[in-house]
Amino acid sequence: MPLRFSKMHGIGNDFVVVDARAAPFTLDAAAIRRLGDRHFGVGFDQLLTIEPARDPSCSFAYGIWNTDGTRAGQCGNGVRCVAAWLARAGELGPGMTRLESPSGPVAVELCDDGSVRVDMGEPRFAPAEIPLVADAQGDMYAIDVAGRSVELGAVSMGNPHALVEVDDVAAAPVAVLGPQVEYAPAFPQRCNVGFAEIVSRGAIRLRVWERGVGETLACGSGACAAVAVLRRRAKVDAMVRVALPGGELEVRWDGPGHPVWMRGPAAFVFDGEIAPATAAATTTRKS
Numbered sequence: 001m002p003l004r005f006s007k008m009h010g011i012g013n014d015f016v017v018v019d020a021r022a023a024p025f026t027l028d029a030a031a032i033r034r035l036g037d038r039h040f041g042v043g044f045d046q047l048l049t050i051e052p053a054r055d056p057s058c059s060f061a062y063g064i065w066n067t068d069g070t071r072a073g074q075c076g077n078g079v080r081c082v083a084a085w086l087a088r089a090g091e092l093g094p095g096m097t098r099l100e101s102p103s104g105p106v107a108v109e110l111c112d113d114g115s116v117r118v119d120m121g122e123p124r125f126a127p128a129e130i131p132l133v134a135d136a137q138g139d140m141y142a143i144d145v146a147g148r149s150v151e152l153g154a155v156s157m158g159n160p161h162a163l164v165e166v167d168d169v170a171a172a173p174v175a176v177l178g179p180q181v182e183y184a185p186a187f188p189q190r191c192n193v194g195f196a197e198i199v200s201r202g203a204i205r206l207r208v209w210e211r212g213v214g215e216t217l218a219c220g221s222g223a224c225a226a227v228a229v230l231r232r233r234a235k236v237d238a239m240v241r242v243a244l245p246g247g248e249l250e251v252r253w254d255g256p257g258h259p260v261w262m263r264g265p266a267a268f269v270f271d272g273e274i275a276p277a278t279a280a281a282t283t284t285r286k287s
């Protein structure tokens, strides 16, 4: 049987979405890496599966894999695409619908303009929940990276995020500092690394080095993480427009006890199928 999929994106963060409602998804990490290769496979930042929910309060569940074949606990741009995919399949009604992410329930709502609004849950700042092992000064951590100390904020949105404030996001050392922080021993499960420039109290610019992927055009959970960290430092208001290289998201956080709300688009690119031989091929990039 060929593997059918939909290619989708959320402001340039791109996904292969696989329907695993009837038959379980069985590809291993090596096969996922091959499909994620932009030259030998299809190419994606994340592979998403749509599955039956185990939590009775949720209508469906979704799984998330990075291009390196590792699993992720949350994907903000991905959950909007999952909602749009379910809507196209006639599975999503009006109002809020709860979906089961790998790190617990989130709620999605289709808006009249075609965008999707998501309750991403509460940000979790406790170091053990991120997880992060480092000395803190308030909510600022100093970690050793390649022989020097880097100051950053950190939060879990169901997946681990570090946030570095920069003066000019265009000049941020994303490709150098990103992987160094991702693999720093202070983050035992590695992390996604955001670089944020504050434009005003209601607008930031953000680039994200994603765990297991590299720099992407956008990261939804990263946008929520950035607003949560900066709001906690009282540097931004509750409602923030987050400009990423691939487009813009609206993020709102009213503070402790409230979930982070994210709103943005979800787009279909094409539907396709992969021959079993391709999924099982041994040809792939060497590095």
Ligand SMILES: N[C@H](CCC[C@H](N)C(=O)O)C(=O)O
Residues within 6 Å of the ligand: 013, 045, 046, 066, 071, 072, 073, 074, 075, 076, 077, 078, 159, 160, 192, 210, 211, 212, 213, 216, 218, 219, 220, 221, 222
């Ligand atoms: N692109 C996703 C994040 C993927 C997270 C993944 N890279 C990890 O936590 O390992 C987003 O829009 O939130």
